[in-house]
Amino acid sequence: MKKISVIITAAVMAAALFSCSMAEDDDKVSGTGSVAEVSTESVTESSEAPSEISISTEDESIPSFRLPFKAEDFDGIIDGLSVAVGGSDIIQKGTVDGMNYSITFQLGKWHRYTSNDQIVTLSKLFWQCYPKMYKRFGFVKGSPTDVSIAVEDDDYAISWTSGTHIHLNDRWLGENKTDFDCITHELVHVIQNGWDEAYLEYGAYIERFADYCRFLYAMDNGYYNDACWDLWTPEENNRETSVRFMVWLDYFYSTPDNDLMKKFFTVCSEYKYPAAEWDAAWTEILSGSELEGHDIDDIWQMYTSSDFAKLKSEVRNEGEVSELLNAYDIRGKLTD
Template sequence: MRKIICIAVLMVTMVPALAQNREVIRKKGKTLIFTNDDPGLKKEVRSGLIKNFFKVYPKLVRDFNPRATDTVRVKIDTAYNGVAYAHNGKVTISSRWLEKKPGDTDVITHEVMHLVQAYPPDSGPGWLTEGIADYVRYVYGVDNEKAGWSLPAYEPGHHYENSYRITARFLVWLTENRNKDIVPLLDEHMRNKTYSPELWKTYTSKSLDDLWTMYQASPEL
């Protein structure tokens, strides 16, 4: 009997400690469920991630996909060895990455864009998916400079299929030189599974390869 009582007391004392790791924050019509498994996470990193979420996510929903989820779960994971990933309304961020790069609170900007994208399987090329997410980080990011994050200058050997920042820079160039709405247009086609390579010519009057050749000749932003 005493053993059962002791176990019950232990369980009761453990619950508040566990509950402290989970916060539910509601602002701007969005709900953030923030779970932190890392007791060593710096307060400024935690507050930076939350601030960036509420500054960026409502804008992304408005500008790209008003049907995106209003409730997002973010977890700081001590067991995950990568950087971050997003799936099914949830963002997982490595505590090790935040320890290494505490200024990289805009990692959440890239990841929540994946939730806004919500592309179905086989909707289009993966390099474009990641390129759009990094384009969004460049345009909507709160403090990329603090993270030491920027778009790389064009170099010989780069290709639009390199994905992430290299593709993102190409997308920025396209918005400045060919069609300011090219990214939202491609994003919508990807979400609706209507993407095709011919869309580049539809929206810019040039094929994708021709656009890349033009970019190589004059890649300045």
């Protein structure tokens, strides 16, 4: 519903009153077609020079409140972070490892199912995770460094990404209090910057790679992620659907000088190999590694026969370490 307040100059008021005197009802004029209802309560006089009619609207579908945030709410996330709070946006700009990044939280349709503290945590997640992922993969495609996250009470399940714009259902974190790393997944889609399924062995690689990064770069070393999200599901029984296979391939066979997952990202980004030619793509990805010369299906069998494929990755409580991570310091390898 919209409420409209109309301010009319003295000259316009006189014309309106004259029109009223010609109507059947001496007090007011009303109708259902082009005749509008005129009320003297909505008419005011102005001593200023005549001006155009001023219309203000209030849309009840959009929350009418000032954002309950101050710049200092985000202190300590990174050194030198610039924060501006205005209108329905929180705009943050900062530099990490010599690269300039920005994140804009768009809260015009935020109904506070996501709490203030959770939005601060999402800010921390961006500045902790996005620069790390960008440093490894973002330079391949010149991926965007300016990102927006709209927290909105809208009609979709969890979150989705279009270009540099991430959309998060306001109710999701209201009901799933610690699933912050769903945004880590979406940030990967920004870095992918438009992979084309026609040039992927499987179109599912788009989502599987995002999940691979979600696990590897999860905020606070997986403190929240590992208690609410599992690396393995029963459907992951082939290369098309397996996230863990990517983690295994990376952990055991990538080196600083021959980063297999960076090569995988590059092949997916360059649109070099149509889906039917991915045998050649795998040859390029595996070149120079211990797996060079092996057929990718044979490599899959090596993976499925390993304990890595079977160890539990989920934990019951936040901060606990899974069987998989107790056996293999997967995230620690990133800092080696």
